[in-house]
Every structure is written in structure tokens, then in C-alpha cells.
Amino acid sequence: MNPLVSIIIPTYNGERFLSEALASAAAQTYDNMEIVVSDDRSTDRTLDIAREFAASSRHPVRMIDHTPQGMVSNWNDTVRTAQGTYIKFLFQDDILEPHCVQKMVALAESDSEIGLVFSPRRFIVDTGMESDTHVKLMQARYAMLHQGWNSIKSVQAGVDLLRDRNFLEEPINKVGEPTVVLVRKSLFEKAGYFDPDLKQLVDWEMWVRIMAVCRVGFIDEPLMSFRLHQKQMTQQNRGAGELDLDLHRYYDKLFHGPVFGNLAPSVRERLMDRYAAVAEELGRKQAESKGKIEVRATHVENCWLCGAKGKMLHNDVQDRLWSAPGKWNLIACSNVECGMVWIDPMPAEDELGKLYTSFYTHRVQPQHAKGDKWSRFKASVGDGIINRGYGYHRNGGGKLEKLGRAVGGVLGLLPQVRDFAGAGVYWLPYIPNGRVLDIGCGNGEMLSHLQNLGWQVMGVEPDAVGTHVAREHFKIDVRNATIEAAHLPDATFDFVTMHHVIEHLPDVTRTLKEIHRILKPGGKLMVATPNTASRGRRKFQDAWLNWDPPRHLYLFSPKNLPTAIERAGFHVIKQWTSARMAGWLLALSEKIRNEGSAPGARAPWPPGFALTMRKLRYQGIQAALCPMAQWGEELIMIAQKRD
Secondary structure, three states: OOOOEEEEEEEOOOOOOHHHHHHHHHOOOOOOEEEEEEEOOOOOOHHHHHHHHHHHOOOOEEEEEOOOOOHHHHHHHHHHHOOOOEEEEOOOOOEEOOOHHHHHHHHHHOOOOEEEEEOOOEEEEOOOOOOOHHHHHHHHHOOOHHHHOOOOOOEEEHHHHHOOOOOOOOOOOOOOOHHHEEEEOHHHHHHOOOOOOOOOOHHHHHHHHHHOOOEEEEOOOOOEEEEEOOOOHHHHHHHOOOHHHHHHHHHHHHHHOHHHHHOOHHHHHHHHHHHHHHHHHHHHHHHHOOOOOOOOEEOOOEOOOOOOEEEEEEEEEOOOOOOOOOOEEEEEEOOOOOOOEEEEOEEOHHHHHHHHOOOOOOOOOOOOOOOOHHHHHHHHHHHHHHHHHHOOOOOOOOHHHHHHHHHHHHHOOOHHHHHHHHHHHOOOOOOOOOEEEEEOOOOOHHHHHHHHOOOEEEEEOOOHHHHHHHHHHOOOOEEOOOHHHHOOOOOOEEEEEEEOOHHHOOOHHHHHHHHHHHEEEEEEEEEEEEEOOOHHHHHHHHHOHHHOOOOOOEEEOOOOHHHHHHHOOEEEEEEEEEOOOHHHHHHHHHHHHHHOOOHHHOOOOOOHHHHHHHHHHHHHHHHHHHHHHOOOOEEEEEEEEOO
């Protein structure tokens, strides 16, 4: 077999190096080729050089001159017009070794499932660029891209490379630039074309999609040369600061595309962390761009719960965690029997999405190895506590697990221990075959845990990324909507949970009434929310982490939460405060007080001895006083539907 290969050369103002690139194409030892030059309306001698080459070429040469559409659109147009079975990219700056196409086609033809073949490349450094910082970095870190894989074979399934534990690590692009690859053309119809929304990572993102649907060949021999020069497009994009935007787009596509399911679990976890970090950095830069984003908001003078006027509590506070725009006031109800706190001005409901552009809390937490004895023992202790305190039946295992459950059963007699462990089941008492809905379920990790404990589970989550992770990673039924927009049937659930959600709601009563409708007769609601009567709020004042402006719209205390819940048709069964988050809150509130912000809500790590001691002392005092003084940082309530 001698299939036709299309050497495609997208061009734009490439007169300086194009002749060398064309000569390297003409020197190929493989004969059955066409050469396609697609020009983006160059203003130099690029087209003249190409025409002169075509006049004397022994291979068919087609010239495509089209309206300028940008670099990536030019690539796609060139691929679409190619007639070959295989596409061999050659950029106007680069050079192919004479036997490049022959060796790549031979490997591709050895296995009909191979869709992409790549090899290492050499660098050609332009005169005068030898001491350039970017050139030195490329030579030091990015010369042998394929060495970034944990394992690379001459032929392997593309999904094996996607599962590689180093998939996300540097170098991000472990295949290389388009010049280093040969691609079976039919795969562009199957995997799609290059994404014009991307810049620096446009080639790598394309290779990732192709790897998901074919086998990959690798030739461990440099078969081309990649030129480093001042006007190179990569250099221009770097100067324009495109990398963070590209990473954000790329990570977003990994989450939402079919590739996510092929990644190793550990890679998915790192992906979520990196997505969060990039979103945070973009949010910070966004906040620094004054005047570019505005949030429509209205002044709220009176308390929505009791109607009393508000009074200034703290003024001109800003987002200290995720760089949302604006300055905000915290207003407290003047009625001492109420004490509701709200943000002013109040963001319009249809503007709330702007406050979450860099807010990302849907990471899947790493799990301990199941075979680790200490991890098994700790898990069994937790099982014993929830068995004792909440009526679950976590049994099985060997002597180690039985010992752990026995220890947990004793510890479960202590209210503080029972409270801390209860958070792991959202304080839900076990109901055989009970149905639970989690509002604002994030990545679905808690619902997955409850499902394993015997619950029938469902979630609603307005964030598309969280919904995707819940569906793909945990296989949980999650609706990408608000609870009102989900249109769930009447009297469906035994329990509805809102874990740190109620403070984000633009219309608390509306949501509570919707919950009342979908609960079965006698069904129950669990609410967990920050406590404005906590010791931390008094200690840190405007630096208290849980103000979280502007995302926390309304904040509650043990006085006013029952009023809000009962107004919607519930009666309160139990209300208490918890110190389980006190140490974490102390660390971040100190950071806000001392430094003005705590980006990404990341506590100092490692915390150091002094901070560790302060956290333990602070949490211990709160745990001791919570039952009496209700000083805990977290306010928790169980309420029942009143028919």
C-alpha cells in the first residue's frame, strides 16, 4: 500500500523561511504526496515563493488563497481541502528530514487502528536568539517532550496515554507541535477539528481528542526540526498573556468532554485542583482590570424577615477569597430579636453568576488506599460512630474492622464526637430505602457516600462543572439547575439537605416553600450555615471568613433561622452549633486580618507548630462551649414538614 499523503503548509508572511520548508517537503523519499499551501492573505513574498516552487515541483501543489480568518481557521481549512489518506503538517518555519513521511506512514500502515504518529524534533535557533531566555527555557525543558510520559511505546492505545499518571504534568504537550505529527484524515471527522478558541494549547487539545479514539504510534528518532525565532506565533501569544486563558479553556473542555472519563482518578483530582488555581488567577487578574465588570445591584434598607430597618455593621468589604468585583456593606437588622445580616447593595438575581466566575469548590478529594491498615481502622471507627449515633449498619470486614467499630461505638457516646462524625452523613438518621435530595450538591461526592450507605440519592447543582463531575465520576443523578428550575414532583423525598447553601439564596422563602412541596408528608430538611453568633465572628469582626462577600447574601443566627424555616411551613426538631470547622476558620480569618485576603480559601500549609496549637486550642474551647453558648462557627438545624 502506498496511500496518498497531504503535506499541508498553512502560511502567513512566511517569506523568510518558507523556501527551506518547501525544499524539505520536496526532498521526501516517499513519493505519493500532494503539497497544499493555504495562505491567509500574506502581504510579503510568501505566495510568490510558493508559486515558484509549484512550477518546478515533481509533486502536485495546490494553492489556497482565502479571506483571513486567523491561524487556527487556516489550519482547519487546509485539513478540509486535503485529499490524502494522511495529513502531514509542515509549518512555514520548520523542516522535515528526508525520510520523515516514509517512516511515519510505514508505522501507521502497520496497524489500521493507528490514527496519530509522532516523533521528537530538533530545534533550529535563529541567529541572534542564542541567549534569549525563552530559547534557553525551550532547550532545557522542552527538547524531548515524549520523556514527559510515564510510559511510551512504539504503538499503544491512545486511551492508555490519557490514563498516564503524568498526563497533566509538565510539559503539558507531550506530543509536540503540528509539524511532528502524521494524522489519519478521517479522524478529524470523528474527533472534530482544531478549536479556534484556543491559542497555545490548540494543537495539544486536538491530539488529546484524537488519542481518545485511536491507537498512537511513536518513532523514537527526530524526524523534523522546529525553528525558534522572534516572530514565532508561540512567542507572540506568550507576550499577549494567553496561557492562563488557554489553560482555563482547556481544563473546561476536559471536564465537559468525553476525555474526562478516560483519565486516571488521581489525574482527575489534580485536574480539579489546577482548574481551581487557574480560575482563581484569572479572577485576580479580572479584578485588577478596573471597570471591566460591573454587577447590577439594588439598595436593601429593611430586613426581609422582620421588616425592621438595617444598620451598618461593616462597610466597603471586598471579596477576600475569589476576586469577585465590587465593594459591599454588611447590614445588621436593628431588631435585636432578629439580628439578620445581609449584604448591601444586593446583587440582582440574574447577575449572581458574575460572583462565581473564579469560584470553584467541586474537587474530588483523594481517598486513602483501601489496603492501608491505618486507613481501614480509621474508616471502621467512623462507621462505629455513625452506627451508634445515626442508626446505620456498617458491618463486615475482619478483626481490624470489628475493633475499629467497637472503638467508634464507645466514642459515639460523646456528643462532640458524634457531631463531628455526623457531618460525614449530613447528620441524617438512617431511613431504609430513604430518598434524599441534596441542593447545591457540588461534585456529588457526599451523595455517592450516602448512596453507599443505602440511600436513594439525587442532587441539584447550578454549576455545570460540578454537575458533570457528579454524573461522570460518581454516576449520580444530578440536575444542572436551581431547585425551582428542576421541576421535581410533589412529595418525593424523605430528606432534603442544604449544606452551606441557604446563605447563597436570593429568595430564601421561595426556595424553602419549594422544598416543602417536594418533601413527603413528615419529610425533613437539614440546613447547615455559618453562625453570626459565633465566637469567630466576635473575634475577627470584618475579617471573619464566613462573611464571604459578595456570595453570602443572608447570614443567620440561632435566633432568626427558626423564624425563616417555620415561616415556610416547617417546625424545628433540633438546632445546634458545631465547632468542627473552627480550626480551619481561625487560620483563614487570621490570614484575612493580617494580609487582607486568603486567595482560594487555602489555609497556610504546612501550618507550623504555633498555628497548629492555636487551631487546636480554639477548636477545643469552641467544642466545649457549643452545647451551652451556641458559639460554634456552624449552625445546623433539622426541621420537619408541617402538613
